[in-house]
Amino acid sequence: MLVTLTSTAPAASHLSHLLRKHPDRAQSFPLGVGVAHVFYPEVGDERCTVAMLLEIDPIDLARNKNFRGGATQTLSRYVNDRPYVSSSMVAVALGQVFRTAMTGRSDSFPELAAAALPLEVTVAAVPARGPATDGLATRLFGPLGWDVTETPIPLDPAHPEWGDSVYVDLALRGTVRLSDALRHLYVMLPVLDDSKHYWVSDDEVGKLKRAGEGWLNDHPERELITRRYLAHQKSMVDTALESMSEALEDTPASGLVAAAESAPRVRSLAATRADAVLAALRDVGARAVGDVGCGEGALLERLVADPALTRVVGSDVSAHALERAARRLKLSEASDRQRERVSLIQSSVTYQDDRLSGLDAIVLMEVIEHVDIERLPALEASVFGGASPVSVVVTTPNSEYNRFYDTLHPGAFRHEDHRFEWTRAEFRGWAEGVASRYGYAVEYRSVGDVDASAGSPTQLALFRKVSDR
Known part of the structure; x- marks a missing residue:
């Protein structure tokens, strides 16, 4: 895998000082992913080019315990494109070989390091994966000030009728700080590939x-x-x-x-979704709230910050996630009063837990789609029947909106752990049945940008108790 970076700035040879790599000799750097060779194909005051060639041993890579793939993917560990394409391994090499330049620090030429330079970058054989990736590199690098050229690589030059592969040769031209250029590559190469070679x-x-x-x-x-x-x-x-x-x-x-x-x-969809949940809780006047399936505490953090809430309970089946949530909330540093207000419990959403009783509201934010459909009646009995809060807030993906996600193949889910993703009609059918069985009225809200035909990316149901069953 080959990456070249060319400066055409005045005194272009000063590029070597910024990179801290001598132009008169080739250097090799052993890395966890292989060996990176750095050399200068051309050095002059008008034009200076540095090249990094990353050499990977396919067998060593397959034997590396950090290489992604389990026992069920033994063949794919040996038969794959990892040693031959510019992906996350090139990004790791750039980050390690040019670490100082990436930070924007130069003791010898601080003003040059801080200045935008006319740069040209080429990256060979870049994966651009996904069902709708035409022009993806332009969409990623273009807003950052680069003129982008993507040259598709054919599957076989001898058989043009076979079409193009998922790989492109990438060329970037722009006036950009060197540190920014390196950071752009460091992030975007794994993004284009949509895969990482390490956990x-x-x-x-x-x-x-x-x-x-x-x-x-x-x-x-x-x-x-x-x-x-x-x-x-x-x-x-x-x-x-x-x-x-x-x-x-x-x-x-x-x-x-x-x-x-x-x-x-x-606003990100995650932030918009949390805003919608908080707005629903305010609308029902909730003071004691349970976040069931809280994960690592992203929503809990918002709930704890709301002074209107006098009691916050987070529950999750994963003890590991709860440990992370506790660290996120800094519970070890909290006062006794704050610890009385906030509690984390290990519990499954499909089993009744009396510790969730007596709450004003329970939130199931992006939870139900992680439960097998045949287990949903147990979830309903646990939350709506056993805990029986005054209100329940449920959010879940709207599958009709999935066509706007270019990384999703038709029929694919947004997350590998999703057991299902419902249309708006399917979600409403389920919600109406739950409301009828457990004595709730239900209201529906859109979350995120609304498309006239597909609706919003997230759908929300707000249940309010109207009778005891």
């Missing part, structure tokens, strides 16, 4: 925020970038998007470009 852990959110600082928050494809970079891990995606949305809201108008000052601010 995506919680620190990936921090990596994304650091690499995306200054440009990702207001990128028009922010949600797509975040989902793909974080390997579609829902809890991490929600955390990252909510954090970016809050940062965007705190940005003063004077700090935005003129074109953006008059444009409406874009």
Whole structure:
């Protein structure tokens, strides 16, 4: 896999000082993903090019315990494109080989490091995966100031009738700070590939925020970038998007470009969904609220921050998720009074738990679709029958809206753990049945941008108790 970066700035050879790699010799850097070779094909005052060639041993990669794939994917560990395409492994190599340049620091040329330079970047054999990826690289890099050229690679040049592969040769041209250019590549290469060669852990959110600082928050494809970079891990995606949305809201108008000052601010779907749930809780006057299936506490954090709530309960079947929620809420540092107000319990939504009784409201935010359909009656009996709160708020994806997600194949779900995704009619059919069986009235609300024919991406049902059954 080959990446080249060319500067045509005055005294272009100073690029080597910013990169901290000597232009007169080739250097090799052993990495966890292989060996990166750095050399300069051309060095001059008018034009200077650095190249990084990443060499991967396919057998070593297959034997690496960090390589994605389990026992059921033994063959795919050996038969795949990983050693031959510019993907997350190239991003890791760039981050390690040019770490100092990526931070924007240069002791020798601080002003040059802070300046936008005329740069040209080429990346060979870039995967651009998904059912609707035409022009994806342009959508990702274009808003960042790059002129983008995507040259599709044919499946077989000898058989043009076979069409193009999912790979492109990528060329970028623009006047951009070197540190920004490296960070753009660091984030976007895994995004284009929509796959990572290593396990995506919680620190990936921090990596994304650091690499995306200054440009990702207001990128028009922010949600797509975040989902793909974080390997579609829902809890991490929600955390990252909510954090970016809050940062965007705190940005003063004077700090935005003129074109953006008059444009409406874009809220992530995760943040919009949480806003809708909080609005529903306010509408019913809830003071004691349970977040059932709370996960790692994204919504709990918002609930705890609301002084109108006198009691907040988070429940989840995963002890690991509850531990993370406790850390997120900083319960170990909380006062005794705050700990009395907030409690976390391990519990399954399909089993009755008396600790959830007596609440004003229970929230099932993006929970029901993770339950097998044949287990939904048990969920109903547990929440609407056993706990029997005054109100219940349920949100779930609207499958009719899925056609607007370019990463989804027809019939695919938004998350690999979803057991089903309902149309609006299917959701209403279920909700009406629950309301009838347990003595509730139900109201429906749209969450997110509404399409005239498909509705909104998330659908919300607000149940209010009208009688005891």
